[in-house]
Amino acid sequence: KLDGRGGFRFFEPEMDERVQARRRLELDLRRAVAAQEFELVYQPQMNLETNRIVGCEALIRWRHPERGTVSPGDFIPLAEEVGLIVGIGEWVLRTACREAARWPGDLTVAVNLSPAQFRGGGFVATVASALEESGLDPRRLELEITEGLLLHDSEANVATLHALRGLGLRIAMDDFGTGYSSLSYLRSFPFDRIKIDRSFVSGDPSGGTGGAMAIVRAVAGLGAALGMATVAEGVETPEQMDSIRREGCTDVQGFLISRPISAADIRRLFAEQAEP
Ligand code: C2E
Ligand code: MG
Ligand code: MG
Ligand code: MG
Numbered sequence: 001k002l003d004g005r006g007g008f009r010f011f012e013p014e015m016d017e018r019v020q021a022r023r024r025l026e027l028d029l030r031r032a033v034a035a036q037e038f039e040l041v042y043q044p045q046m047n048l049e050t051n052r053i054v055g056c057e058a059l060i061r062w063r064h065p066e067r068g069t070v071s072p073g074d075f076i077p078l079a080e081e082v083g084l085i086v087g088i089g090e091w092v093l094r095t096a097c098r099e100a101a102r103w104p105g106d107l108t109v110a111v112n113l114s115p116a117q118f119r120g121g122g123f124v125a126t127v128a129s130a131l132e133e134s135g136l137d138p139r140r141l142e143l144e145i146t147e148g149l150l151l152h153d154s155e156a157n158v159a160t161l162h163a164l165r166g167l168g169l170r171i172a173m174d175d176f177g178t179g180y181s182s183l184s185y186l187r188s189f190p191f192d193r194i195k196i197d198r199s200f201v202s203g204d205p206s207g208g209t210g211g212a213m214a215i216v217r218a219v220a221g222l223g224a225a226l227g228m229a230t231v232a233e234g235v236e237t238p239e240q241m242d243s244i245r246r247e248g249c250t251d252v253q254g255f256l257i258s259r260p261i262s263a264a265d266i267r268r269l270f271a272e273q274a275e276p
Helices: 007-035 076-081 085-100 123-134 154-165 182-188 209-226 238-247 263-274
Strands: 038-047 053-064 068-070 108-112 141-145 170-176 193-196 229-232
Touching: 007 053, 007 076, 038 085, 038 108, 038 263, 053 085, 053 263, 076 085, 085 108, 085 123, 085 141, 108 170, 123 141, 123 154, 154 170, 170 182, 193 209, 209 229, 209 238
Parallel strands: 053 108, 108 141, 141 170, 170 193, 193 229
Antiparallel strands: 038 053, 053 068
């Protein structure tokens, strides 16, 4: 059909290109799963009372043979869409547990979960098996979920959260404050920790640091009232650190403490910290 303005025909090749680029990425991702091109890096979390590193968050990286390091933001959403996240997520879980089992003392590891991992019903058994296989004390594992999990199938997912908690591990609410009804999610499950999203911690010029810090203060207070620890994400400057300390957060994570680093570097860091 000939469109007088040519609008529809004009966009067609572009659409086609985008679909093809996605298809290429998908095939590449499937190949990467088989070739085991993924790696975990670990970002330390510091307790604000003791000023000691208490654990790390495991973050996935794709070491692509041609494209270099690919960030999770550039492939996790597609992995979720095409169902590859279940296998990748299980690899993340098992690898993180095995790694943390080598860390001294009671240092914890936090693992990010995608909602798709909750579907199908086998997830609790997978987590139990990762703990068993690694020998990691369940109290040293934290699972981070986002609001997406409580948006759909929330009753079944909350039941799964309780079953997971029954294994002895901790559950954290990630990116708190970015959702449509973050507050109501706090009523659906007694989280162990709330991770306050980076956007409230970093002085966002559009929002104004004053207002963002008032929110950090409110969430820290909310956490205290509910018996939940509060982690401030994305702390980059000493000034932000001072503020979140003042506002009463219990823990901090961000480039100021450390960027995410390799498993070998984390082990070195823990060995240094353990020295008298
Ligand atoms: P997240 O779970 O909120 O992880 C924190 C992200 O903030 C990480 O980005 C981390 O590198 C970054 N970050 C930490 N401190 C700072 C800081 O001070 N400044 C700035 N600008 N950024 C900071 P990353 O590693 O790119 O991960 C992005 C997101 O991808 C994660 O957000 C998480 O939602 C997802 N993700 C990462 N690994 C996994 C995984 O193994 N499985 C799943 N399902 N998702 C993952
Ligand atoms: Mg996270
Ligand atoms: Mg986060
Ligand atoms: Mg995030």
